[in-house]
Each structure stands twice: as C-alpha cells, then as structure tokens.
Amino acid sequence: MNFSQQLDSFLLTNSTNNFYLSQTIMKHLAAILLLFLIASGCQTSDPRIELSRHFELWKVLGSSAEGQPIYYNECGTGDSVVLVFGCFHGDEQEGGQLVIRLAELVNLQRADSLKNRIVFVPIVNPDGVAQRTRTNANGVDINRNFPTKNWSAEATEKRYTPGPSPASEPETRLVMDLLERYKPALIITVHTALHVINYDGPAKEIAERMAKHNGYRVSASIGYPTPGSFGTYAGVERNIPTITLELPPVAIDESWEQNREAMWTVIGRR
Numbered sequence: 001m002n003f004s005q006q007l008d009s010f011l012l013t014n015s016t017n018n019f020y021l022s023q024t025i026m027k028h029l030a031a032i033l034l035l036f037l038i039a040s041g042c043q044t045s046d047p048r049i050e051l052s053r054h055f056e057l058w059k060v061l062g063s064s065a066e067g068q069p070i071y072y073n074e075c076g077t078g079d080s081v082v083l084v085f086g087c088f089h090g091d092e093q094e095g096g097q098l099v100i101r102l103a104e105l106v107n108l109q110r111a112d113s114l115k116n117r118i119v120f121v122p123i124v125n126p127d128g129v130a131q132r133t134r135t136n137a138n139g140v141d142i143n144r145n146f147p148t149k150n151w152s153a154e155a156t157e158k159r160y161t162p163g164p165s166p167a168s169e170p171e172t173r174l175v176m177d178l179l180e181r182y183k184p185a186l187i188i189t190v191h192t193a194l195h196v197i198n199y200d201g202p203a204k205e206i207a208e209r210m211a212k213h214n215g216y217r218v219s220a221s222i223g224y225p226t227p228g229s230f231g232t233y234a235g236v237e238r239n240i241p242t243i244t245l246e247l248p249p250v251a252i253d254e255s256w257e258q259n260r261e262a263m264w265t266v267i268g269r270r
C-alpha cells in the first residue's frame with residue numbers, strides 16, 4: 001500500500017466510527033505523508049491532507065467513482081444558501097486548498113458575523129486528486145458531464161471527455177443533488193489557472209464585487225465552448241448566479257491573500 005492509498009483508506013475509515021482514535025491516526029499519517037512528499041521533492045499541495053487540519057469540520061456527503069469519500073461542511077443558518085465547490089478537476093489542487101481555508105476561516109473565526117448558510121465541498125473529484133488528473137477515475141471530465149441542452153458525446157480533446165451519457169458520473173450526480181436539496185442563491189466553483197472571474201447566469205454584479213478585492217478580470221465567457229459544463233447547467237439553464245473563480249498560477253498562500261476577502265464579501269453577508 002502506498003501513502004496515497006493509506007490516506008484514502010484512512011479517510012474512508014474515519015468517516016464511519018472511532019472518531020477520536022481516527023483523528024489521532026490521521027494527524028500522524030498526514031505528517032508522515034507530508035514528510036514523504038517533501039523528502040521525495042513532490043509538491044505538497046494535496047488538499048486531502050489539508051482536510052486533516054480541522055477534520056472535525058468535515059462530514060461525508062457521498063463517494064466517488066472509485067469509492068473515495070467526498071466531504072462537505074455546512075455552517076450558518078437561514079434560507080439563503082451559498083454552495084462553494086473545489087477540485088472538479090483533480091489537477092487543480094489549489095482550488096481545493098482555497099475552499100478548505102475558506103471553510104476554516106468561516107467556521108472558526110467568522111461564524112458570529114455569518115448572515116446565511118454556506119455549504120463547502122472542497123474536493124468534488126477525489127479520484128482525480130489522487131491521480132493528479134483533470135478527469136475522474138473513469139476518465140470523464142465532470143465539467144463536461146452535466147445534462148445541459150448542449151451536452152455532446154464528442155470530446156474536443158481527451159481531457160474534455162464528456163462521458164458515455166449526461167450525468168453518467170457519481171460526482172456529477174452528487175453536485176446535482178446538492179442543487180436540488182439546497183436551492184442555492186449563489187454558487188462558486190474554484191478552478192486554476194486562467195486568472196479570471198467567469199460568471200454564468202445573473203452573477204455579473206457579484207463577480208464585480210469580488211474583482212474589487214482580488215483585481216481579477218471579469219468575463220462572461222471562458223473563451224472556448226464548454227458543452228455540458230456546470231456553469232451552463234446551473235447558471236445559464238437554471239438562472240442561479242454561478243461564479244467560476246479561476247485562480248492565477250501562483251502559490252496557494254498568494255491566491256489565498258488575493259481571495260480571502262473577495263470570497264467572504266459575497267458568501268458570508270447575503
């Protein structure tokens with residue numbers, strides 16, 4: 001069993017029982033994995049490790065194609081709900097890290113000033129994160145797998161493989177179920193590394209408020225066709241304000257500085 005598999009099986013165990021013991025083991029395992037990664041010269045950006053920093057915040061929402069747990073955190077009260085997603089794409093790990101940091105900030109430091117409910121899902125695609133691939137374990141791009149009117153079975157490139165049918169993937173269906181359950185007032189998904197605030201649906205004003213803090217360009221188009229994308233599913237076809245925050249290609253500490261208040265101003269005070 002390699003370290004990644006150990007972490008995976010540990011995360012799975014932790015979701016069921018023996019919470020306190022598991023948490024202790026988790027910390028040790030995360031430390032060992034971190035040392036291993038540093039020693040082997042790898043980047044230490046796996047957001048699954050960062051979940052362990054405050055593991056008490058996270059509950060299991062569902063599982064990936066390979067049976068890995070997909071975690072979420074819900075905080076705040078009220079009818080107005082914001083959904084925040086990271087790592088639709090497994091090779092965009094800084095997005096997951098940013099969502100985890102944001103959940104920690106809101107839960108541990110700003111809960112008293114929170115005006116609405118927020119649901120954080122930092123790692124939608126844990127199989128892709130484990131394999132450092134854009135796609136999930138079935139080789140499908142989740143962000144081309146939503147059942148939109150323009151869904152197409154044809155992939156323009158292999159990395160954009162839309163899957164055998166719309167919503168064929170468990171990760172896609174899990175996201176769709178959340179929209180159905182929470183009827184969100186705003187959705188933000190965090191990606192890398194196009195350095196832009198892209199929006200779908202009635203979210204221009206929200207994107208511009210974020211841009212005042214992070215200075216990113218605001219754009220209604222990502223610049224290429226995206227059939228079956230989440231933005232089209234949620235923003236265009238369901239008229240839910242949907243922001244796709246594309247981080248620049250910088251270290252997580254820098255993008256966190258750029259986006260901490262940009263995110264808080266639109267997700268925490270609705």
Ligand SMILES: [Zn+2]
Pocket residue numbers: 088089092191192
């Ligand atoms: Zn992406």
